[in-house]
Amino acid sequence: MTAEPTCVWDLKATLGEGPIWHGASLWFVDIKQRKIHNYNPTSGDRFSFDAPDQVTFLAPLPDAGGFVVGLKSGLHRFHPDTGFQSLVEVEDPTLDNRPNDATVDAHGRLWFGTMHDGEENKSGALYRMDAEGVARMDQDICITNGPCVSPDGKTFYHTDTLEKTVFAFDLAADGTLSNKRVFAQITEDDAYPDGSVVDAEGHVWTALWGGFGAIRFSPAGEVVDRVKLPAPNVTKACFGGPDLKTLYFTTARKGLSDETLAQYPLAGGIFAIQVDVAGQPQHEVRLG
Template sequence: MTDVQCVWAVEAELGEGPVWMAGQNAVWFVDIKKKNIHRFEPATGRRDTWAAPDQPGFIAPRKAGGWIAGLKTGLHHFDPGSGAFSLVARVEPPELGNRLNDGFVDAHGRLWFGSMHDGETDLTGALYRFDGANLVRCDDGYCITNGPTVSPDGRTLYHTDTLKKTLYAFDLDEEGGLSNKRVFAQIEDGAGYPDGPAVDAEGCVWTGLFAGWGARRYSPKGELIDFVKLPVANVTKIAFGGPDLKTVYATTAFKGLSAEERKAQPLAGGLFSFQVGTPGLPQSSFNG
């Protein structure tokens, strides 16, 4: 049985988007609903927190320094040194009632991210690509988006429709074009909702399961090959860290839990870790 540990009982209402920074030996993540950005150093136990001006769906490192952060109000540059946020690009009109949710940087330094309806009822969410100059809407018709992530060879992009319990695969070309959208994996009723995906070095796709008590691993063919159970129901996303990228960090959430469920799950919203045999891929930085 996999040994799962809570490394920070941070009590995130909606923990999301873990990112491992090898040069810092630290994992960064967000709490969307509490509007916080967190940083944790496993070796020292150091913990840092910054307040965001609006709900942060994701953060991703920039090659030029600092971070690109997806907030409800758009894409922002985040400077941890000063704690300041500055607007880079507005993505959608506020009347849609959307916010930005999950994001990922591919090996070309392009940012991929999704938007979702903040009330979780309308199909106003979309998938976007941003290279620092051009913002491209690549797919739409989502209520809650999660991901995306890209295969090790850079030829397949995975994206999640959480409410439809579906992980999709797209063919991805060198210029960032998407085609051949297809179902990669479908989560069966009673097993939770697929949340943030991540890909390991063998091309297998991991997904956190909201209300599913763990994380699943699928083969590149979409076959379920592993499940890691956590002591909390809402597992949102994983990141591969440590010196060999074999330490998994998982964000979780207490959002949606009743008072009784929270009492039964005292670590809900914590940051967890466990070991795996196959490493993840190095974190890429945004070129923009």
């Protein structure tokens, strides 16, 4: 990687997360500030929207229908013009869970995980939402992360952050998962795998919380590249731009000391870097 990253929005997000490229612009959230943000790199326009609770991901709906978003209370529909409408409560509120990361596959199925909001209990789970409803696909995870799918639609990836492990599954055409196995493990002492995204060659980009960047894994789970950023907590990447060759990163200031923030003042910013291999297009949620 020879290109240098650029901070395109010095937002100082507490917990920037969930970037997606949709409508020729970048959408993402700040979970702890309860904000949805939008950045248009062509015009330079930036917009922010208040959410009624912690907002954790966005997944676009077809026909300018807005987004499915994760709030602590469950899944909602969000449109910038009309606000929020509840769709489904996923889990018992007494678990003190919230949704975390998400992705949409080529069939329009929404995959998302939940996690314990206090980051202590293994009460989180992985879910699939389609026209039939919401189904639990994996469980017993404290912090779920990084759901993403290979370009051929046959391999599904999901991360257990505290176990520092990215898992791979066989993904069938009907949306069932099987053959769970270790794909990659992070061995750095202070770095944890956060969100992931898969490029057009099937390589997995995994952001590193506490690792100052992201790692690119080959389909065989080998480290083939790395991006370094001037921010300790990198949360997720997405591909954007007209050719999908701009890699955008969200970062977070959460958990950083005043001394660390003074050393890395761009922490919590949005970064962009040009890459040689394009990403996959952002799919829309299709619920039938």
